[in-house]
Every structure is written in C-alpha cells, then in structure tokens.
Amino acid sequence: MPVEVVGNEFAQVAVSVDTDANSPRLRIEDLRSGRVRFLDALELETLVHLPEGKLQSLLDPSADRWREDRE
Amino acid sequence: MTTTIAERYDALIEPERVHGSLYTSPEIFADELEQIWYRTWVYVGHVSEIAQPNDYVRKTIGPQDVVMTRGADGEVHLLLNRCAHRGNLVCEADAGNSSSFRCPYHGWTYRNTGDLVGYPFPQGYGGRGKLDELGLGRVPRVAVYQGFVFGSFAPDGPSLAEHLGEAAGELDRLVRLSPQGEVEITAGFLKHRARANWKLLAENETDGYHPQFVHQSIFSVAESGIGALYGEKSTAVTRDLGGGHSENDLRPEFRRLAAPMGWFGTTEKKVPHYVAAMRERHGDAAEEILVEGAPHVMIFPNLFIAEIQLFTIQPLAADLTVQHVTAIGLKGAPEMNTRMLQQSIGSVGPAGLLLADDTEMYERNQAGVAELRPEWLDIRRGVGRESVDERGLTIGGATDETAMRGFWRHYKRLMTTDRVAAGTAAGTPR
Ligand code: FES
Ligand SMILES: [Fe+2]
Numbered sequence: 001m002p003v004e005v006v007g008n009e010f011a012q013v014a015v016s017v018d019t020d021a022n023s024p025r026l027r028i029e030d031l032r033s034g035r036v037r038f039l040d041a042l043e044l045e046t047l048v049h050l051p052e053g054k055l056q057s058l059l060d061p062s063a064d065r066w067r068e069d070r071e
Numbered sequence: 072m073t074t075t076i077a078e079r080y081d082a083l084i085e086p087e088r089v090h091g092s093l094y095t096s097p098e099i100f101a102d103e104l105e106q107i108w109y110r111t112w113v114y115v116g117h118v119s120e121i122a123q124p125n126d127y128v129r130k131t132i133g134p135q136d137v138v139m140t141r142g143a144d145g146e147v148h149l150l151l152n153r154c155a156h157r158g159n160l161v162c163e164a165d166a167g168n169s170s171s172f173r174c175p176y177h178g179w180t181y182r183n184t185g186d187l188v189g190y191p192f193p194q195g196y197g198g199r200g201k202l203d204e205l206g207l208g209r210v211p212r213v214a215v216y217q218g219f220v221f222g223s224f225a226p227d228g229p230s231l232a233e234h235l236g237e238a239a240g241e242l243d244r245l246v247r248l249s250p251q252g253e254v255e256i257t258a259g260f261l262k263h264r265a266r267a268n269w270k271l272l273a274e275n276e277t278d279g280y281h282p283q284f285v286h287q288s289i290f291s292v293a294e295s296g297i298g299a300l301y302g303e304k305s306t307a308v309t310r311d312l313g314g315g316h317s318e319n320d321l322r323p324e325f326r327r328l329a330a331p332m333g334w335f336g337t338t339e340k341k342v343p344h345y346v347a348a349m350r351e352r353h354g355d356a357a358e359e360i361l362v363e364g365a366p367h368v369m370i371f372p373n374l375f376i377a378e379i380q381l382f383t384i385q386p387l388a389a390d391l392t393v394q395h396v397t398a399i400g401l402k403g404a405p406e407m408n409t410r411m412l413q414q415s416i417g418s419v420g421p422a423g424l425l426l427a428d429d430t431e432m433y434e435r436n437q438a439g440v441a442e443l444r445p446e447w448l449d450i451r452r453g454v455g456r457e458s459v460d461e462r463g464l465t466i467g468g469a470t471d472e473t474a475m476r477g478f479w480r481h482y483k484r485l486m487t488t489d490r491v492a493a494g495t496a497a498g499t500p501r
Contacts, residue, residue, distance in 0.1 A: 009164040010173045052143055059171045060189030060199070061178045068194050 077487040084483045087451035091440040094268040100389035108133035109224040112234040114374035119255040140183040149222045151208030217242045238316035241366040250348035251403035258398040267433035269386035276369040277317045277474040289424035305469040311477030315371030334364025379411040
C-alpha cells in the first residue's frame with residue numbers, strides 16, 4: 001500500500017489505504033505518537049459532511065486528548 | 072515633551088538636506104517604529120501567496136512577526152505570531168496549510184483567524200471555554216488593493232486608498248500587464264541583509280542618479296540599454312507621488328522608442344503568445360501597454376516594485392535592514408514569467424549583480440553617515456528644474472532627487488504631527 005505523509009509544522013500523519021479487511025479502509029497513523037486509526041468509507045463520508053464548527057471543536061486539545069476528567 | 076520631539080525633527084530635516092543622525096540614532100529608530108511602522112499602512116504580502124483556504128505564510132511588519140492567513144471562508148487575516156499564554160512563537164514554518172495552529176509550549180490551539188480553540192487540561196482554568204478573550208494578536212486593520220495586502224497597527228486613521236493616493240495607479244499599471252489582470256507572487260523570497268538604515272534603501276529605490284555608476288558592470292555584461300534611461304539626456308522623469316511615494320517614470324523614453332516589449336529589453340517575437348493574449352484582452356489599448364511596460368515605484372514605507380521584481384524593506388535596527396525580494400509573475404503569462412524569473416535571478420538572486428551592487432552602496436553609505444563631520448546629507452539635486460505635471464505632481468529630471476525630497480516631506484509630517492500620546496497607536500507597548 002503506498003503510504004503518503006500529510007504533514008505541516010503542527011502534525012505529521014501517514015495515510016494509506018488498507019485492504020486487510022473485507023473492504024478497503026483508510027489507515028491513519030499519527031507519526032508523533034504512533035497511534036493508528038482506521039476509518040471506513042462511511043466514517044470518511046461523514047467527515048466530508050461535518051460542519052466546520054464541529055471539526056474545529058474536535059481540534060480543542062482538551063476535547064478528547066489532554067483533559068484531566070477522562071473516564 | 073511633544074513639542075520638543077517635533078522641534079527636534081524640524082531641525083533635522085530641511086527641504087534640501089537631512090541630518091546624518093536620522094540614519095544612526097537608536098532613539099530615532101524606536102520613534103520611527105511607533106510613528107511609522109506601527110501606525111501607517113505597511114505592505115505585508117500578496118493574496119496569491121495564500122491561494123488556498125487555510126494557507127498561511129510568515130511575514131513581517133518591521134521587527135514584528137506576522138502570520139498572513141486565509142481562513143476557511145477565504146478571508147485574509149494578519150495575526151501576530153505570539154501565543155496568548157506565555158508568548159511563545161506559535162508558527163515556525165515560513166509557509167503551510169492548516170486550519171488551526173497549536174503552540175508547541177503547552178498546546179494551546181488557535182484557529183487561523185486568531186480565536187482560541189482550547190487548551191489542554193482545562194480544569195486548571197476552571198473548565199473549558201473560560202479564556203475566550205484570549206487569542207492571537209491581530210493587526211487591527213487589513214486591506215487589499217489589486218491583491219496586495221497591507222496592514223495597519225492603528226485601529227483608525229486614513230484608509231488604504233487615502234494612504235496609496237496617486238501610487239495606486241502604479242499598481243493598476245502593473246496588474247494591467249497580466250492577460251488576466253492579476254499578478255502572482257509564487258517564486259519564493261530571498262532575504263538580503265544590509266548593515267544599513269532602512270531609509271537609505273527606500274531613498275535609493277527611485278534614485279535615478281546612481282545606476283550609471285553603481286550598475287555599470289551589469290549593464291555592460293547584459294548589453295542593457297537601462298543605463299541610458301537614467302542619463303542627462305533621458306526624457307524619463309522622477310515623480311513625487313505624494314505620501315512619501317515616488318517613481319521613476321520611464322514611459323516618455325519608451326514612448327519615444329515606440330517598441331512593444333522594449334521596456335523588458337525584448338521584442339514581440341520572443342514572447343508571441345503573451346503579446347497575442349494581451350492584444351486579445353486589451354484590443355487597441357494593448358499597444359500602449361506593451362510599449363509603456365511596468366512601473367518603477369516606491370510605495371512608502373516598504374514596498375518597492377522595480378518593473379519585474381518586488382522588494383519589501385524590513386527594518387530591524389537603526390543600522391540593520393532586510394530586503395525581501397522576489398520575481399513578479401503575471402497571471403496567464405507563463406512565457407513572460409520564465410523570463411522574468413531568469414532576469415530576477417541574474418539581478419537580485421544570490422549571485423545576482425544588481426542588488427549586490429546596491430547593498431554595497433547601502434553599507435558604505437551607512438559607514439559614512441556614522442562619521443561626525445560633515446553632519447548633513449545633501450538632497451538638492453534638480454531643485455532648480457522641477458516642475459508640476461498635468462496631475463499637479465512635482466516632477467524632476469531622470470537623475471534628480473525629487474523623490475527623496477518627497478520622501479522626507481512625508482517622513483517629517485509623520486514624525487512631527489499627531490504624535491502618539493503615550494505608548495503606541497498599536498497598543499503594543501514595547
Ligand atoms: S506559551 Fe503557548 S501554550 Fe504556553
Ligand atoms: Fe541600484
């Protein structure tokens with residue numbers, strides 16, 4: 001699978017299409033933490049339709065990542 | 072105290088001579104930052120440098136580090152590159168594409184419009200959304216003319232149109248040379264550091280007296296006719312455009328020679344597609360445009376357009392200035408752009424002759440003005456033969472110091488009138 005790096009000074013992510021499952025999925029790897037996530041076609045389609053504001057609120061570093069009240 | 076400062080500049084700037092300390096005094100430099108660089112309109116960048124939504128480039132207004140961004144909505148923003156938390160530099164790269172910026176120190180994250188998106192471990196601030204008033208600093212006013220983006224640290228004052236005045240027409244003349252009516256700044260910038268005061272650079276940009284001496288070598292190797300444009304017999308004029316802006320108007324000479332593309336030292340045959348595209352767009356008016364060519368204009372205080380190159384002047388200290396240079400591109404004219412880039416590399420590139428020659432002069436000039444005697448610099452050349460053109464603007468001969476006198480008139484006005492009472496118009500105490 002060809003791997004491409006999408007990067008800027010704020011993040012470095014490797015993306016590729018993974019075909020191990022029953023249909024292709026996007027494989028995204030955060031090159032700084034090594035964490036991997038797969039996104040299926042429906043999830044990707046959802047991202048395309050996500051309103052700008054929702055995407056921005058996901059970018060809040062305390063939205064999911066750096067928060068002390070987790071779990 | 073206000074009066075004393077005004078009186079001081081009155082004594083240092085006379086119509087035909089200026090005092091050497093204006094180029095060497097750190098106090099005057101600090102005063103200029105407040106009265107000029109953090110106050111009037113300053114050129115920052117061009118919209119083509121941030122063509123796509125979420126593109127950004129790092130720019131400057133004097134010593135200030137500014138990030139020019141295009142929001143997802145297409146709007147242009149000028150942000151200061153300083154985290155609202157503890158002041159870390161937020162953007163490091165010269166250019167990129169990102170909807171948000173995350174400070175590397177503690178992860179505070181900002182939209183590319185400057186708004187704070189959030190901060191890690193929010194309980195320390197009593198939860199999320201508690202610091203809404205904090206964001207990246209913004210240049211209070213942003214305005215665009217013909218794709219050229221200007222910023223002003225003063226929340227109010229003259230509009231960009233008022234600031235540009237007669238110089239706006241020179242930007243119109245430049246974009247008219249593109250078959251699509253737009254220029255593009257995509258060649259990338261070189262930064263030339265000069266151990267000299269910024270005003271020596273600004274004055275030199277439309278000084279028609281020096282080219283035959285300083286640039287003799289490049290004119291001879293390039294077998295260029297440019298030198299003759301700046302001679303005693305030339306019909307070209309130096310024009311004080313008002314507002315500190317000035318130009319070398321070479322059109323009278325080009326019109327006399329009446330050769331399309333002569334302004335670029337080439338002929339129609341060498342750029343047939345470009346010439347055809349221009350005739351297609353402009354009809355009969357194309358002949359005049361192709362003969363007259365591009366402007367040679369200095370827009371106060373920091374934008375210089377030398378026909379095919381764009382320069383921005385960045386002052387860093389009384390005796391330190393960086394000149395950012397690039398080749399201008401004409402949208403829809405690939406044939407011309409290749410040539411303009413090649414010529415720019417030869418003249419202002421790393422091994423280019425033209426800017427190296429000028430820089431040598433800036434630095435020698437700076438070393439000289441630092442000497443104690445004589446105290447004054449003379450700018451009277453052509454005083455006795457100035458006239459007023461049909462637009463009511465003062466013009467002098469091709470080699471006259473009319474442009475410098477206009478520069479200093481405006482400078483004196485900015486430094487003496489409407490002085491900022493306390494701190495700065497920008498609200499950025501330093
Ligand atoms: S200084 Fe930027 S997050 Fe602390
Ligand atoms: Fe020069």
